[in-house]
Amino acid sequence: DARVTQTPRHKVTEMGQEVTMRCQPILGHNTVFWYRQTMMQGLELLAYFRNRAPLDDSGMPKDRFSAEMPDATLATLKIQPSEPRDSAVYFCASGLVQGFGNTIYFGEGSWLTVV
Amino acid sequence: DAKTTQPPSMDCAEGRAANLPCNHSTISGNEYVYWYRQIHSQGPQYIIHGLKNNETNEMASLIITEDRKSSTLILPHATLRDTAVYYCIVRGFNTNAGKSTFGDGTTLTVKP
Numbered sequence: 001d002a003r004v005t006q007t008p009r010h011k012v013t014e015m016g017q018e019v020t021m022r023c024q025p026i027l028g029h030n031t032v033f034w035y036r037q038t039m040m041q042g043l044e045l046l047a048y049f050r051n052r053a054p055l056d057d058s059g060m061p062k063d064r065f066s067a068e069m070p071d072a073t074l075a076t077l078k079i080q081p082s083e084p085r086d087s088a089v090y091f092c093a094s095g096l097v098q099g100f101g102n103t104i105y106f107g108e109g110s111w112l113t114v115v
Numbered sequence: 116d117a118k119t120t121q122p123p124s125m126d127c128a129e130g131r132a133a134n135l136p137c138n139h140s141t142i143s144g145n146e147y148v149y150w151y152r153q154i155h156s157q158g159p160q161y162i163i164h165g166l167k168n169n170e171t172n173e174m175a176s177l178i179i180t181e182d183r184k185s186s187t188l189i190l191p192h193a194t195l196r197d198t199a200v201y202y203c204i205v206r207g208f209n210t211n212a213g214k215s216t217f218g219d220g221t222t223l224t225v226k227p
Binding site: 004035042043045091093102103104105106107108109 | 149151157158160164216217
């Protein structure tokens, strides 16, 4: 059963530390999304890639966040330096975008706590 | 992508049909309606999608009005495990194709 895999599942870190979250999209999918979810803001789109190229990262704080796809099987979201307000669940999702309409599938999330 | 409006919460008795409405009055011709749900502590799960015809799969049915300005997700026999937040989103294609914005969704509580 194909699924999006995210690591780590849980992370507690101190303010100022670098945090890297990783995502393995479903094999064959050409689009990868990063979302953040908090109680206050709900589910927010941070960035997304098509064929490994960044298409839109307007939802991402540029000063401390960065997202990359080193290869087709790995997407990374990095926070440096981390702050307590970054505490949230970070979801990766992937989909095969062809023509109109597409279905995206989510991973189980990386639960980040910055203290 | 078109904006959607959903009621914040709904209750349903176990075993009965749950009908979750969604308004998307600004939907354009090439935009699909997608439904996802999120059970507590899990990632959002795809349920169903459609363009203009009604759709059914093993999880649910999707009824889209003829003018496509609203839709209803139907869970025919709700169980306690269907308690979740249900998101209706509209997704289309442009230069930045595939971008999806989730609203606040409807919290469905299935009661024994």
